[in-house]
Amino acid sequence: MFFNRRPPSPTELSDAELLTRYRQLGAVADLGVLYERHMPTVFAICRKYLRPDEDAQDAVMQLFEKLLDTLRRHEVDNFPAWLHATTRNHCLMILRARQRAGPESGPLIVHFPAAAGVEWVGPAHLTDDAADQELTEARLQALEQAMADLPAAQRRCLELFYLEKKCYRDIARETGFDPSLVKSHLQNGRRNLKRHLDSAPNPNASR
Structure with a gap:
């Protein structure tokens, strides 16, 4: 059967x-x-x-x-x-x-901790000034590029720690990294992210 x-x-x-x-x-x-x-x-x-x-x-x-x-x-x-x-x-x-x-949509806010020494985008309140909108977009694009340029392990640890609010132990469990390596990736990632942003063209220069 x-x-x-x-x-x-x-x-x-x-x-x-x-x-x-x-x-x-x-x-x-x-x-x-x-x-x-x-x-x-x-x-x-x-x-x-x-x-x-x-x-x-x-x-x-x-x-x-x-x-x-x-x-x-x-x-x-x-x-x-x-x-x-x-x-x-x-x-x-x-x-x-x-x-x-336009401004009726409210403020553009993307959060990244000040403790990292990096400005994500701000809070950036939109105005009717097209230059202000272009400036905000330039900052956002600069940050995206900086994050993309980081080594994958550093980028993942930063995202887990800051965006998902995970502790070192949880990050270690999720990634398989030793907790000391997680700490190292976070430190190096913050430093490299800031270096990338500092070396990027300053959008204020054209204003």
């Missing part, structure tokens, strides 16, 4: 298995389970970039709709790391759209 085995429930599958099955079958339930697993982290990242919380919640939902199409077409090896970067980029796109929309 032959028995038909039921397909495994989405909750029984790993991230990689859910991704593979979603690419093959396109079942939204599979992607929903996968996204729900990582939603606390996605929301935490959105809250670092967007205020009020309602805007962060909207971004979380918008990102899921975006993933419905993207993950059918692209293969992702390390989903948590890819999702982290995708969420960050999505938030930056929202901030840029607000900036282009």
